[in-house]
Amino acid sequence: xxxxxxPASVSGSPGQSITISCSGSSSDIGTYNFVSxxxxxxxxxxxxxxxxxxxxxSGVPDRFSGSKSGSTASLxxxxxxxxxxxxxxxxxxSNTGTLVIFGGGTTLTVL
Amino acid sequence: QMxxxxxxxxxxxxxxTLSLACTISGASVHExxxxxxxxxxxxxxxxxxxxxLSGTTNYNPSLRTPVTMSVDTSKNQVSLEMKSVTAADSxxxxxxxxxxxxxxxxxxxxxxxxxxxx
Numbered sequence: 001x002x003x004x005x006x007p008a009s010v011s012g013s014p015g016q017s018i019t020i021s022c023s024g025s026s027s028d029i030g031t032y033n034f035v036s037x038x039x040x041x042x043x044x045x046x047x048x049x050x051x052x053x054x055x056x057x058s059g060v061p062d063r064f065s066g067s068k069s070g071s072t073a074s075l076x077x078x079x080x081x082x083x084x085x086x087x088x089x090x091x092x093x094s095n096t097g098t099l100v101i102f103g104g105g106t107t108l109t110v111l
Numbered sequence: 112q113m114x115x116x117x118x119x120x121x122x123x124x125x126x127x128t129l130s131l132a133c134t135i136s137g138a139s140v141h142e143x144x145x146x147x148x149x150x151x152x153x154x155x156x157x158x159x160x161x162x163x164l165s166g167t168t169n170y171n172p173s174l175r176t177p178v179t180m181s182v183d184t185s186k187n188q189v190s191l192e193m194k195s196v197t198a199a200d201s202x203x204x205x206x207x208x209x210x211x212x213x214x215x216x217x218x219x220x221x222x223x224x225x226x227x228x229x
Contacts, residue, residue, distance in 0.1 A: 003155070034213055034214040034215070036213075036214070036215035036216075038156075038216075044221075045205060045219040045220060045221050045222055046156065046205070046216075046219055047219070048215060048216065048217045048219075051210070051213055051215040051217070052213055052215075057217060089155070089156055091156070091214075091215065092214075093214040097172045097173075098158060098171050098172065098173055099158065099161075099169055099171070099214070100146075100158040100214055101158065102155050102156040102157065102158065103155065104155045105155055105156075
């Protein structure tokens with residue numbers, strides 16, 4: 001099945017901004033705006049951060065923002081905080097039959 | 112506040128049937144689409160499928176193990192059944208509310224761990 005590609009890890013210092021990329025194809029991100037992002041702390045369930053590329057559910061700080069260019073989506077976290085240290089997954093609709101595909105996940109380390 | 116709670120046997124033997132339940136509180140099973148996602152140790156999240164009370168379903172065609180989803184309205188539960196499981200089906204299984212129009216999961220349970228081993 002097709003899948004989305006994320007960097008394995010990123011890091012940043014408190015207060016800084018980081019961006020996590022999510023590379024797809026014309027079967028998913030490149031054609032559709034159904035991109036979502038999830039945050040997962042160790043031994044916790046994933047939490048929805050962003051949906052439809054750039055929309056945030058209520059309760060998610062505006063430090064988290066999503067965007068898309070071509071077949072690559074991005075999650076930017078500004079004003080990094082220690083609590084942001086977690087795994088982040090992107091997801092997209094796919095027209096290949098699998099319907100929903102996920103990225104491999106990116107581990108964010110706050111230095 | 113909506114909460115989801117998965118439950119299951121924990122350990123299943125190869126070739127047997129895995130049955131999981133997701134009990135929903137704070138909402139009715141009638142109202143929304145419900146999905147299942149799993150995560151094998153050290154692996155990415157994997158979409159299993161979604162289900163709606165009307166019988167509308169979608170299952171990931173990439174899964175090698177046959178999948179069936181159903182609902183028990185009396186218990187406000189959604190269920191997942193996977194037949195003839197193998198070790199590759201060992202994972203943490205999550206149920207979640209699925210936003211079908213926008214293809215994302217916005218409320219998740221804490222997951223239930225399934226190990227397939229003899």
